[in-house]
Amino acid sequence: MAYELFYWPNIQGRGEYVRLALEDAGEAYVDVAREKGGMKRMTALLDDAKLAQPPFAPPFLRAGRRLIAQTANILLFLGERHGLAPRDEAGRCFTHQLQLTIADLVVEIHDSHHPIASGLYYEDQESEAKRRAEDLRRNRLPKFLGYFERVLASNPRKGGWLTGARATYADLSLFQIVTGLRYAFPTASKRLARKHPRVIELHDRVAARPRIAAYLASPRRIAFNQEGIFRHYPELDG
Amino acid sequence: MAYELFYWPNIQGRGEYVRLALEDAGEAYVDVAREKGGMKRMTALLDDAKLAQPPFAPPFLRAGRRLIAQTANILLFLGERHGLAPRDEAGRCFTHQLQLTIADLVVEIHDSHHPIASGLYYEDQESEAKRRAEDLRRNRLPKFLGYFERVLASNPRKGGWLTGARATYADLSLFQIVTGLRYAFPTASKRLARKHPRVIELHDRVAARPRIAAYLASPRRIAFNQEGIFRHYPELDG
Numbered sequence: 224m225a226y227e228l229f230y231w232p233n234i235q236g237r238g239e240y241v242r243l244a245l246e247d248a249g250e251a252y253v254d255v256a257r258e259k260g261g262m263k264r265m266t267a268l269l270d271d272a273k274l275a276q277p278p279f280a281p282p283f284l285r286a287g288r289r290l291i292a293q294t295a296n297i298l299l300f301l302g303e304r305h306g307l308a309p310r311d312e313a314g315r316c317f318t319h320q321l322q323l324t325i326a327d328l329v330v331e332i333h334d335s336h337h338p339i340a341s342g343l344y345y346e347d348q349e350s351e352a353k354r355r356a357e358d359l360r361r362n363r364l365p366k367f368l369g370y371f372e373r374v375l376a377s378n379p380r381k382g383g384w385l386t387g388a389r390a391t392y393a394d395l396s397l398f399q400i401v402t403g404l405r406y407a408f409p410t411a412s413k414r415l416a417r418k419h420p421r422v423i424e425l426h427d428r429v430a431a432r433p434r435i436a437a438y439l440a441s442p443r444r445i446a447f448n449q450e451g452i453f454r455h456y457p458e459l460d461g
Numbered sequence: 462m463a464y465e466l467f468y469w470p471n472i473q474g475r476g477e478y479v480r481l482a483l484e485d486a487g488e489a490y491v492d493v494a495r496e497k498g499g500m501k502r503m504t505a506l507l508d509d510a511k512l513a514q515p516p517f518a519p520p521f522l523r524a525g526r527r528l529i530a531q532t533a534n535i536l537l538f539l540g541e542r543h544g545l546a547p548r549d550e551a552g553r554c555f556t557h558q559l560q561l562t563i564a565d566l567v568v569e570i571h572d573s574h575h576p577i578a579s580g581l582y583y584e585d586q587e588s589e590a591k592r593r594a595e596d597l598r599r600n601r602l603p604k605f606l607g608y609f610e611r612v613l614a615s616n617p618r619k620g621g622w623l624t625g626a627r628a629t630y631a632d633l634s635l636f637q638i639v640t641g642l643r644y645a646f647p648t649a650s651k652r653l654a655r656k657h658p659r660v661i662e663l664h665d666r667v668a669a670r671p672r673i674a675a676y677l678a679s680p681r682r683i684a685f686n687q688e689g690i691f692r693h694y695p696e697l698d699g
Contacts, residue, residue: 295561313527320529377515
């Protein structure tokens with residue numbers, strides 16, 4: 224039976240990390256909320272008081288009788304099942320650790336345009352966003368990207384992946400970070416790219432994977448826009 | 462061999478979720494950075510370019526030859542080893558899902574006093590903090606605590622734990638959230654308690670566990686202070 228992914232229909236958002244893993248694994252899935260009546264189904268599950276193990280928020284994944292939420296948790300599940308994580312326990316643990324670090328970065332990127340409240344418009348927190356985005360560009364992005372550059376440099380297997388000899392879901396997620404930052408912060412991204420060549424090479428290596436390349440060229444890939452995690456406000460790009 | 466926990470020595474912070482699990486499990490551990498020379502050891506590990514699987518930030522745990530980072534990842538590891546997670550895979554997955562939701566809440570609580578930048582003083586972002594804390598009190602805390610109340614209510618095993626019939630690391634972590642919110646937001650916490658009786662009962666149940674009670678009364682428990690995640694600024698409490 225195909226997986227069912229429940230996520231907001233109009234943005235890449237956190238659902239995209241799951242989509243990339245499913246696409247790279249070649250697994251069939253239904254992007255439920257993009258189908259007719261799908262939003263209703265998603266909302267009904269979020270509100271279902273009878274669920275013993277309810278999700279807090281999208282994305283969540285239906286896998287047979289299981290309903291699994293939290294992006295990194297879904298990837299932990301899929302990675303082991305579909306060869307997108309190392310086979311040994313220590314390798315799987317480190318891959319998950321990398322994914323949780325990426326998850327922390329995703330929050331910081333989101334909050335750079337919404338530092339006060341997700342429920343308020345950008346225009347109602349623009350001056351605060353300018354201050355926060357400056358800190359993101361100057362301090363936080365160099366710290367995170369420098370970390371991933373270091374991890375790539377210290378992987379004893381020389382395939383150019385974050386851990387082990389093969390691509391994991393963490394590599395797919397880091398690709399998404401790079402491509403998202405290029406959309407949201409084109410100027411800052413150019414400057415950052417010079418100091419993090421291995422991260423950029425990883426991005427290119429993921430983009431060239433046949434299933435990922437096919438996905439990116441398909442209508443299944445939602446375009447970046449001003450509703451997602453990565454938004455392009457020129458005034459936040461320095 | 463005793464575990465070694467690496468975390469900042471003067472705050473509960475994210476290390477506290479790991480401390481609570483180790484204490485409840487009755488496992489021996491060294492809180493490295495609180496020992497003589499320990500901060501140097503922690504910094505050396507963070508800077509060690511030879512580590513193939515480096516941590517991004519504290520906390521991290523030395524378990525034999527393994528070095529494991531990211532709070533929720535450490536708890537996933539410890540929970541399975543020491544009976545602080547369900548035995549079945551679906552139960553372990555849901556426990557981790559709950560922990561990741563708690564981790565999201567921890568970020569939001571931290572950012573309520575530091576909405577612009579961790580590297581700036583509170584005083585340099587106080588007006589922004591007031592706006593963000595108001596959103597936390599009015600919207601985010603009710604949403605998160607309402608979710609945990611719902612999870613407690615819908616657990617088919619009636620022991621009063623978040624999942625399954627026994628305490629997990631997620632229960633210990635939710636205790637820490639409640640006690641931290643009481644310190645940081647005493648007024649808001651009183652109001653919130655009325656709507657979330659099961660969450661409060663869970664807090665009391667965890668606090669009464671013999672090993673947790675002994676830990677809380679010991680010098681190993683660092684007192685709340687104005688350097689940690691939970692800080693008491695009366696102007697943020699509404």
